Amino acid sequence: MQKVTLKDIANRTGYTINTVSRALKNKNDISLETRKRICQVADEMGYIRNSVAGSLRTGLTLSIGIIAANVSNPFFAIFSREIEKRAYDYGYNVIIFNTYGEADTELKRVKDALSKHVDGIVISPCEMESKSLAYLREAGIPFVVIGRTHGDEDVNYVTADDEKGGFLATRHLIRHGHQKILHLSGPRDVPSTIYRLNGYRKALKEANIPYDPRYVIEVGLGCGQCRQVIHQLAENHFPFDAIFAFNDIIAAEAVYAAYERGLKVPEDFSLVGFDNIQKDILMSIPLDSISTSAESIGEKSVDILMDNIKHREHWAVCQETLNVELVTRGSVI
Amino acid sequence: MQKVTLKDIANRTGYTINTVSRALKNKNDISLETRKRICQVADEMGYIRNSVAGSLRTGLTLSIGIIAANVSNPFFAIFSREIEKRAYDYGYNVIIFNTYGEADTELKRVKDALSKHVDGIVISPCEMESKSLAYLREAGIPFVVIGRTHGDEDVNYVTADDEKGGFLATRHLIRHGHQKILHLSGPRDVPSTIYRLNGYRKALKEANIPYDPRYVIEVGLGCGQCRQVIHQLAENHFPFDAIFAFNDIIAAEAVYAAYERGLKVPEDFSLVGFDNIQKDILMSIPLDSISTSAESIGEKSVDILMDNIKHREHWAVCQETLNVELVTRGSVI
DNA sequence: CTGTTAGCGCTTTCAC
DNA sequence: GTGAAAGCGCTAACAG
DSSP: OOOOOHHHHHHHHSSOHHHHHHHHTTOTTSOHHHHHHHHHHHHHTTOOOOHHHHHHHHSOOSEEEEEESOTTSHHHHHHHHHHHHHHHHTTOEEEEEEOTTOHHHHHHHHHHHHHTTOSEEEEOOSSSSOHHHHHHHHHTOOEEEESSOOSOTTSEEEEEOHHHHHHHHHHHHHHTTOOSEEEEEOOTTSHHHHHHHHHHHHHHHHTTOOOOGGGEEEOOSSTTHHHHHHHHHHHTTOOOSEEEESSHHHHHHHHHHHHHTTOOTTTTOEEEOSSOGGGTSOOSSOOBEEEESSSOHHHHHHHHHHHHHHTOSSOOOOEEEEOEEEEOSSSOO | OOOOOHHHHHHHHSSOHHHHHHHHTTOTTSOHHHHHHHHHHHHHTTOOOOHHHHHHHHSOOOEEEEEESOTTSHHHHHHHHHHHHHHHHTTOEEEEEEOTTOHHHHHHHHHHHHHTTOSEEEEOOSSSSOHHHHHHHHHTOOEEEESSOOSOTTSEEEEEOHHHHHHHHHHHHHHTTOOSEEEEEOOTTSHHHHHHHHHHHHHHHHTTOOOOGGGEEEOOSSTTHHHHHHHHHHHTTOOOSEEEESSHHHHHHHHHHHHHTTOOTTTTOEEEOSSOGGGTSOOSSOOBEEEESSSOHHHHHHHHHHHHHHTOSSOOOOEEEEOEEEEOSSSOO
16 A cells, blocks of 8 residues: 555645645644545545654654663563553653663663664663763763662652662561561662662661671572572571562562472561562562552653653753552561 | 764765765775775764664664553563564564553554554454454555464464464373363453363363363453452362463462462462463463474564565565474472 | 745765 | 765745
8 A cells, every 4th residue: 555645635635735734733723624624535545644754854753762671571561561651641652672781782772762763761771880871961862760870960760769668678577577587689789789778777777686698698680590599598498587589570589499499488488579560460479569659660750751851952850769668468477 | 962964974074965874884885995984983973873864765664563462461571572682683673552452542553653654563463353453454564463363364473383282281281190170261252262272172082081161261361350260269169180271371360369269389289371481581480381382473473574574565474373382390290 | 824945864866 | 986966754934
């Protein structure tokens, strides 16, 4: 099928291209009658606006990019969904760019996104001091960093209140009488790791439980790393009666590993995760977790981006730490 | 920062826009020296190609659309990742469009995608007789339907060998001595549902186990529906010693529900799922499942699309049923 | 109310 | 080897 353009409609109706364009936009400097006629003909001819041409003209593509490690990771999957949905409400599309946690790939993908002229970018950088962020600042495109705070005063970010989350999770375990609480911590260089750990320590302190560094174990985010850790602990008969995991994915892995050794949650140990992915994805066992309470990170990111795009030249920086709350399902007894 | 265009580079180097364009494309009708010089200057000036302009000119956007119910569903999350990765290898980007299983939304999103001038579309239609598909055919854009076969001879599709999968899953359970095998079946109007059920029946027949329709229960794909079913069965003391679930997500939900009633997998019943999402996402318990054996559905879809795009005017239709195999992890004893 | 004109940034064809 | 010119389809500014 031939593509129908404004020109075709113009030829058919006898109006000029410009009039057709304005009529289809429902501008009221075109008579109602003409508008109706033109819209009808456009419809008949199966006209679909070529937004590539429009974008070239207006300088806006009405699309944003998501740059993250891997959209098949449930956290990012949910995140992408949230973003796509919110963006849609603003009339925006979403292009996904997976970095697989590689800095080089990340930079390439940032350039790809820029080349596609996305109007804004949501990025979860794979490194703290990321070249990509410097690049994005240079480029002068609106972007929001998510999941990790950022030193610079002039970079947008959205993150959950990690310290409070860590505190709530740990206090929850303590209140159920647990004392030997393992913290399966995230990668050292991720800010959230530090904050969640701080929350953990704060809760211990509040309960006068001495902090024992052997109970904090760093777990890579790669698949299978947590499993090893659990197996090793079991091997050594390391005593613990509860786990606070850096996130729900690590928690799930802990359950899996425990299962392999004949340990059950919550009978053999209680467990709390983080991110509450279970609000969107069923996880085969109930898992207590920490969730942002009002808006989600994805939604907030889009709101910021849209604000920035609207105030093209001088936008306001927004650094948001979202409130969190505990969600209980029964993995703590 | 001001956007750098070919014109800027032309001004700076003294060459014409055209020469710059050709030089950056490394065309060999430009002298090597000039090419080097121009590329260097482009680099210095931080030039990023405006692919919107290029697309308008060439008619190709180098992006494809994924239209599916919901990318936060693990199956589609993995699927999107596969597609994004493969597309990237071809120099393509991916735009996501969530339909939330609503036919109206789906059609809108198809039009959005067409408006964005994607070069091709991978779609998992929410209805069997989808208006969207008719629309896509009209539009003459390459598209691949996934996950469900399609009556029309001239529509591309990729699907797993559902019947074989259903057969392998059920035979696996039978071989472990199970006789009272529940099949948590998918929605009636999804072709895969029928095929997987056929496989189930075939395996029963092979083992001379009479088919009992009470053992096939249709479960909606919405969250929580499977849970109800399991609870009801438990309430009624309906006897079963194994479950073959339509997919891994339903399987996960079954585990969850069973857990709530104090039943464990595999001690209290064995369980097999479908899609093997666990190859990418950890599921807290080991789950036997059915997987496509060589290429994945996502990869194959992209390959087909790229072939269609290349042979712009008269492409070959490709209807592919991918071979499947059983993956065991210990949820069947 | 509608038409005219110009141009977004790139690629392609053809000429020199 | 390089330049000149045209045009992809749309929109914005201005004219009438």
